[in-house]
Amino acid sequence: MTCLLSAEEVTVRYGSLAALDGVDLCVHDGQRHALIGPNGAGKTTLLNVIAGATKPQRGTVRFAGRNVSRLGPAARARRGINRIHQRPAVFPTLTATENVVVAALPRVTADPGWWPGRRRRAARHRAGALLEQLGLADLATVPAGHLAHGQRRQLEIAMALAGRPRLLLLDEPAAGLSAVEVGRLVEVLQALPRAVAVLLVEHRLDLVYALSDAVSVLRDGQTLAAGTPDEIRTSPLVRQAYADGVA
Numbered sequence: 001m002t003c004l005l006s007a008e009e010v011t012v013r014y015g016s017l018a019a020l021d022g023v024d025l026c027v028h029d030g031q032r033h034a035l036i037g038p039n040g041a042g043k044t045t046l047l048n049v050i051a052g053a054t055k056p057q058r059g060t061v062r063f064a065g066r067n068v069s070r071l072g073p074a075a076r077a078r079r080g081i082n083r084i085h086q087r088p089a090v091f092p093t094l095t096a097t098e099n100v101v102v103a104a105l106p107r108v109t110a111d112p113g114w115w116p117g118r119r120r121r122a123a124r125h126r127a128g129a130l131l132e133q134l135g136l137a138d139l140a141t142v143p144a145g146h147l148a149h150g151q152r153r154q155l156e157i158a159m160a161l162a163g164r165p166r167l168l169l170l171d172e173p174a175a176g177l178s179a180v181e182v183g184r185l186v187e188v189l190q191a192l193p194r195a196v197a198v199l200l201v202e203h204r205l206d207l208v209y210a211l212s213d214a215v216s217v218l219r220d221g222q223t224l225a226a227g228t229p230d231e232i233r234t235s236p237l238v239r240q241a242y243a244d245g246v247a
């Protein structure tokens with residue numbers, strides 16, 4: 001099977017430190033792929049390279065059959081790579097619905113006031129459907145700044161889906177959430193349409209095993225192992241890596 005996303009031989013150096021040292025990664029269409037590893041392994045750096053936020057010294061990123069290595073984050077987002085940040089990035093004074101509508105807009109017409117009425121209505125309708133999907137329908141008219149942390153995270157996922165991504169990059173989505181919010185997040189991620197592939201960086205291995213169908217393990221900027229959740233769970237190499245420098 002060909003890769004929807006492939007990172008090939010990616011190297012990122014900070015001075016004498018190799019944050020990534022010739023890393024390969026392949027994410028298939030619709031796959032739930034988790035990236036795990038001890039602290040400082042290079043997981044966030046690899047997400048940054050894939051999103052276009054960090055330029056590697058060496059290596060190639062291909063997406064949907066094209067070399068996107070030279071494109072910045074906005075151009076990659078337009079091609080379908082969308083990222084959810086560790087700290088939810090929403091517009092606090094806009095309502096939940098307005099946030100999703102704005103996220104669906106092409107950059108040049110970022111003010112919905114410029115849209116023809118039919119298009120604006122369609123965008124609001126879709127925003128309503130996405131908020132429903134994410135369990136936020138009752139909060140549609142609430143300013144995003146008034147939402148709880150977990151609700152803002154769900155709103156950011158709705159915003160990402162509004163751009164019709166083919167790949168969602170999630171960097172520690174459970175960080176800072178309560179147990180109830182984590183449970184809700186797991187449901188939301190499990191219910192995502194298979195048209196969207198997910199690359200998930202997460203320290204909580206229970207979530208990784210609940211959500212993913214492929215796992216890659218980084219250690220010291222290199223790929224230590226890759227396989228199914230069962231293969232990774234029982235790998236002595238991975239157990240040792242976590243025992244040496246637990247996340």
Ligand SMILES: Nc1ncnc2c1ncn2[C@@H]1O[C@H](COP(=O)(O)OP(=O)(O)OP(=O)(O)O)[C@@H](O)[C@H]1O
Nearest residue numbers: 014017019037038039040041042043044045046247
């Ligand atoms: N901008 C930077 N300047 C210097 N060093 C950096 C920079 N960004 C990352 N590093 C270093 O690169 C290495 C990999 O960092 P990275 O954040 O990618 O690891 P990680 O696996 O995401 O870790 P964690 O699980 O702790 O978030 C670390 O040693 C980190 O200190």
